[in-house]
Amino acid sequence: MQIDKESLDKFRLKLRTKVRYHVGSFCPDEEDLVQETLVRFLRFAEENRIRNPANLGAFLNGVCNNVIMEYRRRLWREEPYEPELREGVQAADREAELVEDREAIDTGLCQLSDRDQLILRAFYLEDRTRAEICNALGVTDTQFRVALFRAKERFRKIYRQSLKRRAATSH
């Protein structure tokens, strides 16, 4: 089974998100875990050991889960190699990346109306049911649905423009 470069790059990006979710944003071994998952996955693909290509995502997810589990076991057994040096450099890189992101996020959020922010906050951040939110906002389920997607779409546009502007000014 052949995996092209474009698919591989997409897998890498998505695996990074999954690994961060499970081991934390500042894990110094994040890239190693992603790389190890991809190496194993490609080996399986080359040897045609992926029996059901329709479930490629589940297979890749399983490989990544094993890599994360083995990593956790290893952490229990041994100290990481030069932890201070590696953590320091990678944490600084990640922090710089986050600051850039945060500026774009702030720009996106600041340009949303109070009502849009309220809707997004109630849905994503607060532990409330949809019925509770609709009740608090005094809207029907359909009105809430429309308002939520419009608010997210507005944020998407502003956030992307802000990222583009930042990328253009930094070059």
Add this chain to the structure above:
Amino acid sequence: MLFHDEALLREEIIAKYLRRQLDATSTEEFESHYLTCDECFEELRLSQVLLEGLAQPRIDRRYSGGVAVLQFTRSAQLTRRSAEFTVLSQSILEQKDTKVLIDLSRVSRIDSAGLGLLMSCYSHAVRNQGGLKLLNPNSAIRELLHVTRIDAVLETYTDEQEAVQSFRQS
């Protein structure tokens, strides 16, 4: 995948995933799906970014006539589980300022925990020979302050200059 075709269901799954409220089986199912679905992954990434921004409430602190004026930079709620609750308590109880004016113009809701926090902040300020007053609460909050008789202790103003001057007089 049912959630792939149903946008609102997908958003609910994403929101629960990001708040870590999805059970192990659903997490497994969602991750297996987004690893091969660009559309769902894009929605997840954007929601993740959105959540990161929303989870960081900011309070502006500026000084006017020796009084610290605190204002939320975004719409906020002072409720038991809200992030603003923590940020406001840190901004008052862990700072040296004792003359504090809280601008509530962007606060849409306060619950009993929020009222309790305002009273704790007031006690903290008074214990340190200062005071705490409120500026521009909305009508619902004003009503709540009145019903609970907290407005007899916490003075409320609609004009900032007037509020700042009242600190000099008291």
